[in-house]
Each structure stands twice: as structure tokens, then as C-alpha cells.
Amino acid sequence: MSAPTLLIAFPKGRLGDDLVPKLAGTPLALDPVALKSRVLRIPTATPGVAALLLKGADLPRYVAAGVASLGIVGSDTLDEMDMDLLELADLGFGACRLSLCAQTGVTLDELRAKPHLRLATKFPKATEAWLTREGLTAELVPLSSSAELAPLLGLADAIVDLVQTGGTLKAHGLVETAILGRSSARLVAARGAYLSEPGRIRPLAEALIAALKG
Amino acid sequence: MPIRTPHFPDLLFGPAERLRRWEAALMALLAEHGYRELHPSLVLREPVPEGALRFFDGDDLVALRWDFTVALAGLLARSFPEPPPRVAYAGAVFRRPIQPWEATERFEVGCERIQPEGEPSGEADLELARLLMAIPGTLGLKNAILHLGNAALVRRPLEAEALPADLALAVVAALSRRAPHRVAQALEGHPAAARLTAHAEALLSELDGPRSLQALARSPYASLLQDDVVRMERALEGLLPILPTNLELRVDLADVAGLDFYTGPTLRLWAPGAQQELASGGRYDRLFPGLGKPWQAAGFCVRLSRLLDLAGTRPDLFEEPR
Structure with missing residues (x-):
């Protein structure tokens, strides 16, 4: 019985957009015809290795369960999910800040002074850790997208969200009032695959690092 | 291959027969090397950790056996003035899974090598490693990988x-x-x-x-x-x-898994393509002193439930039973 196809999970969206051009011309380049189609399992230039295109929030689960042997995902997602997987490298790209953002003119001290602070976020774990470090309490409003609207429409006093260039914040009249952490793309591996088949997984991991890091 | 195990697995004819056969073969291997079976009760009254399956027996909070090493340590410390040098065990443990695909009820076979504190332990560690090396052949695993570490x-x-x-x-x-x-x-x-x-x-x-x-x-x-x-x-x-x-x-x-428990050499057995280690163990010299006994110990546990899963999802990794 030949070894089953080895799957690498790539993120859709912002990180995926950065990643695909970097892989062009490498052994892990994604098949351009398949990329233009709606299929989510894409052959690579290496026979026996295919890519899965997944939402970032789902990706760690595929890797932790061993369905995909390797994956690329933002460290913000990893920190929120706390799945049992290996994190082989900080690839450096997709760098952004996890920031507390409020409407222009609202200061951090004003937020601190609120008797009932409401923070909208899709990063509750990182937000709770920051609140603990700061000795603050807040009501967390869980959102999965478009958090920038929350302070404008009165759903929350501020948001905790990823900021890359600040353009989206500016467009909504928001500013960063505190930086909670930093995020970048990470190469992750299924613990079982990496430890039980290093001869198969490590060369692919090294090829990904060579293509994507820096 | 992904592993999807019900939390309380019912074993049908094939896996039930395989479990019985593997358990018998492993216990026979351990007996050949001087390991004698101890069978701690399925219900433990030790301080019950989170993750155990707990219930009240009258006014007492008790739990289903969650770990053989802990159960055996209590039994040995209570019942023996001197440590029996070689102990084996087989049966089920019950722990709430960390990952959703893990089972709560898990079948295990294992052994422990116990010595008075201060005795050289290198030969005991080697004895356990040699025994673990014999496990793949005993179970009909075609290929395996033994990882040596040291906490x-x-x-x-x-x-x-x-x-x-x-x-x-x-x-x-x-x-x-x-x-x-x-x-x-x-x-x-x-x-x-x-x-x-x-x-x-x-x-x-x-x-x-x-x-x-x-x-x-x-x-x-x-x-x-x-x-x-x-x-x-x-x-x-x-x-x-x-x-x-x-x-x-x-x-x-x-290898840092179990670092709060292991104090020296560690052993882990994998099969190529397996998603989880199939056996693990090492030296844990602080366990018995914590129970008031000046003994040192090492051991390993074969995770039969994981092996049963692997035999179901990757039968190509195993020899046909003779």
C-alpha cells in the first residue's frame, strides 16, 4: 500500500493571498488551474502532496487531528484555539498587531475608568489575558467579523482586533489605544505526523520555510 | 490517519478478540521477564484530580481508576514494606479526553520497575527499553520507531x-x-x-x-x-x-510530555503514520518519596486503545495474526 497523499493546510483570505505568490516556482507551488476553480483541494508541483484551502479558524483543527500534516496559520488564531500541534517556525509574513481600538479622541485612561467596559472582539482569550494583566474587568462581546462597526453603533466601547496598516480603522474613525500583542504566520505540524514520519514531513517543512520565511 | 473514537467505545467481535489477544501476549511477555501482575481496584479513593470520572459513594467522593501508575503507587505504598522489583498491570482507565477524538475509557497494559532509593538505575532503564523494543513484534506491528528522551x-x-x-x-x-x-x-x-x-x-x-x-x-x-x-x-x-x-x-x-512527572530517561513508541504515540514511559523517581517510601521507579504503558484504532484505520501497518 503506497503512502496516502500528504495534505498541507493553507489559509484562505489575507494570509493566503500573501502566501500563494511566494510559493510560485517552488516544489510546493499550487496548481494555477485548480486555484482558479472552486475546489478546495489543490494539487501541488510535488506528486503525493496536495494543499487544502481552509478558513484560518478551522485550519488548526485539521492539523491537530492529523488530517493535514502541515499548515500555515496566524499566531493570533493559534493562541485563541490552543490546539495540540507543533509550531515549527515563525514565518514572519502577515505581521500585524492585536490592538485595543476606540473612536478617535477616546483615550485608554477613559476606557479604564468606565465602570462597565464593553469590548467587542473575536479574540476573547487574548483579550481576557490582557484584562487580567491590566487588572481590569470588562464585558466581552463576541463577534466573528466587522468588529469596527461595534463602537460606532454602540454595541461596545472599544474593540480588540488585528491591525495591519490601520487603513480600515481610519476609515471607521477608530485609533489604536493599546497594543496587546503581535501576530505573524506560523508553520504548524501535526504532532503525530512530525514525530512518526519525520523523513517525509521535515523536507516539506524545510521547503515551506525556505519559500515563505523572510 | 485521523482518529475518531467514541468516548466509551463498544468493541465488536474483531477488536474485542484483538484486545484480548494483545493483552494476553503482552502480559505473557512481561511475565517471562519476571513482572508479576497487580490489579488495583477500579474505584480509587486517592485525592481525585480534575478529568477523572467522579461520583459519590455515600459521603465519599471517589473516582474510576484514571491512571494505573497512581493506582499502583498507592497500593504498593500501602501494602509492601519493601518494593516488589517488577510489577505488571492490564485493564481500563477512565479520563476525560483533552482532544475531542480521544476516548474516555482506555485499555492499557504496562509495567513498573521499582528499586530502593540510591541503587544504580541505569540497568533498570535499559531493561525497560529492551522490553519496549519487543512490543512491536509481540503485537504484529510491521515497523515502529522508539524515541529516547530525557526529562x-x-x-x-x-x-x-x-x-x-x-x-x-x-x-x-x-x-x-x-x-x-x-x-x-x-x-x-x-x-x-x-x-x-x-x-x-x-x-x-x-x-x-x-x-x-x-x-x-x-x-x-x-x-x-x-x-x-x-x-x-x-x-x-x-x-x-x-x-x-x-x-x-x-x-x-x-521530549517534554509529562515533564511534571518524569525525572530522567523517557521512552515513546510510534508507528510510521500513526497520529499518537502507542506506548510511553520513563523514570519518575519523585512518585514514591511523595508517598513516604524511599523508592525509585520507572515504567511504561502500552496504549491498547490507540493500537486498536490504528489497526482499524491502518491495517496495512500490522502483520496478519498467526
């Missing part, structure tokens, strides 16, 4: 730097992820950050055969760990000449 390689530097518990935990979590960049991040601003990051990079630089030990020469703690490295070299010298052809031996310097 002291991480423990000693952390203790030498007197890291606060939360920082030590963060370093161990980063090593468990094999992420030296996370070690650097966790220790940012700490005086030991550069040393411990360099050590993490040395630990994680290789996952291979005996030459992995050479990576430790690059660690700032190379002299602190000299004795442990010599012990690992001796273990390799003892094991490599008798390595079966279907077994690969690797040194895993960054």
Missing part, C-alpha cells in the same frame, strides 16, 4: 535558572510545540532568556539517531547536562546492537 535535559536548566513557575510552564509549553521562537517570546526581558533560547534551539535542532546528542554541545548548559548525556550515550550503546530490523531508534531531546 532532565529540560528540568535541570529550568531549576538552575530558578525560573518562576509560570515562566517555566511557558517555556515547557513552547518546547512541547517545538517552537524556540515562543521560548524567546515567553522569556523576553528575563536575564536567562538568551541562554534558555539557545538551549531550546539545541534541543530542537535534531530529531534523529545518536548524533542528536552532539547538538547539546551547543547548549549553554552542556556541562550541567554532561552526566545525563553520558547516560544517554550508554543507553544507546546498549540498545543499538540489539535493535530489531523493523525498529528505528531516534533521540528526541525536546
Whole structure:
């Protein structure tokens, strides 16, 4: 019985957009015809290795369960999910800040002074850790997208969200009032695959690092 | 292959027969080497940890046996003035799973080698490694990988730097992820950050055969760990000449699983393509002193439930039963 196809999970969206051009011309380049189609399992230039295109929030689960042997995902997602997987490298790209953002003119001290602070976020774990470090309490409003609207429409006093260039914040009249952490793309591996088949997984991991890091 | 195990698995004819056959074969192997069976009760009254299946027996909170080593340690400490040198066990343990695909009820076979404190332990560690090397053949696994590690390689530097518990935990979590960049991040601003990051990079630089030990020469703690490295070299010298052809031996310097429990050499058995280790163990010299007994111990546990899953999803990894 030949070894089953080895799957690498790539993120859709912002990180995926950065990643695909970097892989062009490498052994892990994604098949351009398949990329233009709606299929989510894409052959690579290496026979026996295919890519899965997944939402970032789902990706760690595929890797932790061993369905995909390797994956690329933002460290913000990893920190929120706390799945049992290996994190082989900080690839450096997709760098952004996890920031507390409020409407222009609202200061951090004003937020601190609120008797009932409401923070909208899709990063509750990182937000709770920051609140603990700061000795603050807040009501967390869980959102999965478009958090920038929350302070404008009165759903929350501020948001905790990823900021890359600040353009989206500016467009909504928001500013960063505190930086909670930093995020970048990470190469992750299924613990079982990496430890039980290093001869198969490590060369692919090294090829990904060579293509994507820096 | 992904593993999807019901939390309380019912075994139908094939897996039930396989479980019975494997359990018998492993217990016979252990008996041949002088290991005598002890069977601790399924219901434990020791301080019940989180994750155990707990219930009230009258006014007493009790739990289903969650771990054989803990159950045996209590039994041995209560019942024996001197340690029986070799003990074996077989049966089920019940623990709430950390990952959703793990079972709560798990079948295990294992053994423990117990000695009075202060006795040389190197030969006992080798005896256990040799026994573990015989497990794949006993179960009909075509190929397997034995990882040798040593908890002291991480423990000693952390203790030498007197890291606060939360920082030590963060370093161990980063090593468990094999992420030296996370070690650097966790220790940012700490005086030991550069040393411990360099050590993490040395630990994680290789996952291979005996030459992995050479990576430790690059660690700032190379002299602190000299004795442990010599012990690992001796273990390799003892094991490599008798390595079966279907077994690969690797040194895993960054094995930190169970670091709060293990104190010295660790052993983990994998099969190529398996998603979880199939057996694991090591030296845990602080267990019995904690129960008031001046004994040291090491042992390993074969995870039969994982092997049953593997036989179901990857039958090609096993020989046909004779």
C-alpha cells in the first residue's frame, strides 16, 4: 500500500493571498488551474502532496487531528484555539498587531475608568489575558467579523482586533489605544505526523520555510 | 490517519478478540521477564484530580481508576514494606479526553520497575527499553520507531535558572510545540532568556539517531547536562546492537510530555503514520518519596486503545495474526 497523499493546510483570505505568490516556482507551488476553480483541494508541483484551502479558524483543527500534516496559520488564531500541534517556525509574513481600538479622541485612561467596559472582539482569550494583566474587568462581546462597526453603533466601547496598516480603522474613525500583542504566520505540524514520519514531513517543512520565511 | 473514537467505545467481535489477544501476549511477555501482575481496584479513593470520572459513594467522593501508575503507587505504598522489583498491570482507565477524538475509557497494559532509593538505575532503564523494543513484534506491528528522551535535559536548566513557575510552564509549553521562537517570546526581558533560547534551539535542532546528542554541545548548559548525556550515550550503546530490523531508534531531546512527572530517561513508541504515540514511559523517581517510601521507579504503558484504532484505520501497518 503506497503512502496516502500528504495534505498541507493553507489559509484562505489575507494570509493566503500573501502566501500563494511566494510559493510560485517552488516544489510546493499550487496548481494555477485548480486555484482558479472552486475546489478546495489543490494539487501541488510535488506528486503525493496536495494543499487544502481552509478558513484560518478551522485550519488548526485539521492539523491537530492529523488530517493535514502541515499548515500555515496566524499566531493570533493559534493562541485563541490552543490546539495540540507543533509550531515549527515563525514565518514572519502577515505581521500585524492585536490592538485595543476606540473612536478617535477616546483615550485608554477613559476606557479604564468606565465602570462597565464593553469590548467587542473575536479574540476573547487574548483579550481576557490582557484584562487580567491590566487588572481590569470588562464585558466581552463576541463577534466573528466587522468588529469596527461595534463602537460606532454602540454595541461596545472599544474593540480588540488585528491591525495591519490601520487603513480600515481610519476609515471607521477608530485609533489604536493599546497594543496587546503581535501576530505573524506560523508553520504548524501535526504532532503525530512530525514525530512518526519525520523523513517525509521535515523536507516539506524545510521547503515551506525556505519559500515563505523572510 | 485521523482518529475518531467514541468516548466509551463498544468493541465488536474483531477488536474485542484483538484486545484480548494483545493483552494476553503482552502480559505473557512481561511475565517471562519476571513482572508479576497487580490489579488495583477500579474505584480509587486517592485525592481525585480534575478529568477523572467522579461520583459519590455515600459521603465519599471517589473516582474510576484514571491512571494505573497512581493506582499502583498507592497500593504498593500501602501494602509492601519493601518494593516488589517488577510489577505488571492490564485493564481500563477512565479520563476525560483533552482532544475531542480521544476516548474516555482506555485499555492499557504496562509495567513498573521499582528499586530502593540510591541503587544504580541505569540497568533498570535499559531493561525497560529492551522490553519496549519487543512490543512491536509481540503485537504484529510491521515497523515502529522508539524515541529516547530525557526529562532532565529540560528540568535541570529550568531549576538552575530558578525560573518562576509560570515562566517555566511557558517555556515547557513552547518546547512541547517545538517552537524556540515562543521560548524567546515567553522569556523576553528575563536575564536567562538568551541562554534558555539557545538551549531550546539545541534541543530542537535534531530529531534523529545518536548524533542528536552532539547538538547539546551547543547548549549553554552542556556541562550541567554532561552526566545525563553520558547516560544517554550508554543507553544507546546498549540498545543499538540489539535493535530489531523493523525498529528505528531516534533521540528526541525536546521530549517534554509529562515533564511534571518524569525525572530522567523517557521512552515513546510510534508507528510510521500513526497520529499518537502507542506506548510511553520513563523514570519518575519523585512518585514514591511523595508517598513516604524511599523508592525509585520507572515504567511504561502500552496504549491498547490507540493500537486498536490504528489497526482499524491502518491495517496495512500490522502483520496478519498467526
